[in-house]
Amino acid sequence: MSDEQEAEVAEEEETESQDGLQEGDFISLDYTARTVEDDDLVDTTSADVAEEEGVEAEGREFGPRTIVLGAGHIFEPVEEDIYGKEAGDEGTVTVEQAFGEYDNEQVRTVSADKISEDDRYPGARVNVDGQQGHVETIIGGRARVDFNHPLAGEDLEYEYEIVEEVEDADEKAKGLFSMYIDADLDMWIQTDEVEEEVEDEEGETETETVEKETLYIEATPQLSMNQQWMFQKQQIAQDVIDRLDLDRVIVQETIEGGGMGGMMGGMGGMGMGDADIEEALEDVDVDEDEIVEELEAEGEDEDEAAAEDADATEE
Template identity: 35%
Template sequence: MAIEKGDFIRIKYTGKFSDGMVFDTTDEQLAKDNGIFNPRGVYGGDIIVVGSGQTIKGLDEDFVGKEPGYSGTLTVPPEKAFGKHNPALVETMSVTKLGDQLKGKNPYPGMPVEVNGKRGVIAQIIGRRVRVDFNHALAGKEVEYEYTIEEKIEDKLQKVKGLIALYTGVTDIEAEVTDDLIRIVTPLELSFNQRWLVSKMNIASELIERLGIPHLEYVEKHPYVPPTEEAPAEEAAGTTESEE
């Protein structure tokens, strides 16, 4: 059956520039070979919801009408990839505005910086002033994707785990799904995962809508840590005396 908007699919892909340079891939070995491996990344394939904007627009649109098992190559123009380069997002400012980010270093072209909560890179240095580009790093670039639609996901539990992995990079989430409840057990380490803190409400809303299940609850899981046994007061005192 052909892929439609709203379907959950598992995809493998590799994104390249026109010169063949790889900038993104679900293939772990290929990522390592091209120096873009992220130890916190998820490799082996992504589960996404077609038409929900979880990948670039041109690729998202190309999934529709394809059959599971399809493999192909797609060239995506900037406006349907990472956007056109917007000159209005390039700002000139004093070096002093970068504050402690320099940490005693001299600024240089390509240096990543953050100003007023916006991330950018230094594009040019003019005396004691810098031009900072806040466009996406790939804005203005035509890209090429090789991709395979491995399968259409029908199992609801797989959909839950796949969407959480896409948003957070965590693949070993414990969860259960019934006709009226999605229960997701969140391990303690997720409390420190910034991607989780930002995305948990979006994940809940999307799962409730996409799966047609009315309720979702997050359950925090804290491992039992036995209390440390302390020596009896008399024993402790005796030890002190003997040491004296």
């Protein structure tokens, strides 16, 4: 086989290897994860599976998850198994020690005073000095706490189905946000025309109208009070901007009219604005010298009255 033929074969093999889903693709994924040793349910997107296992469903939303391949949204062995597949394909993958090895040194004795009285019992999830763990035993004023991940050392089995490849930009945005924030948010992407000051080659600035791809998010109390959003909004927004090739993210709050707020706004409108006051002053014919003379005359009259009062007192 000639060098040219070998190059063509290599190119064909590389093209074939790129068929199907690849890094950076957005997919909708159904999955169920269980421990290999005890077959305990760890996570699932299926409401039926959760019900069979007696999992408390209140406050949780079940259904396929939108993820980005290669973004660390699922375990790497699962991603590797998905690459090259298509919508409708299924698979089963074993993830060895998904949450790391079990470390005996992470089991430590601490003062029971560092644990809330309500959590001083075996099995309680606690936070000690900023580290999460669970209580193994409490004897006297000492507590034995395991700071390993609850699933450390466990192998997990993932059963998954690729529901579809996600193409809609709005759905991609919602999927990305769901990785960070467990809240049902209204969001949409639109192209805005924005006026900006730009500098030309000669260093002079001029106003130009530019287009910006913008993700709008309707703010909700759940979003405003979400701690991860409060402390990481810049990083979250930047991740969405980079992955969806956007220019900006705008979080907007809608306040409905009516009520006392609307009444106060209406009452404020009855008053005079700055422009009205200036116009009114301009209409008044005021002579500054006359005002000064009147003030001085009033001062002299007051002095004379005070002197007369003093004389009358002496008499």
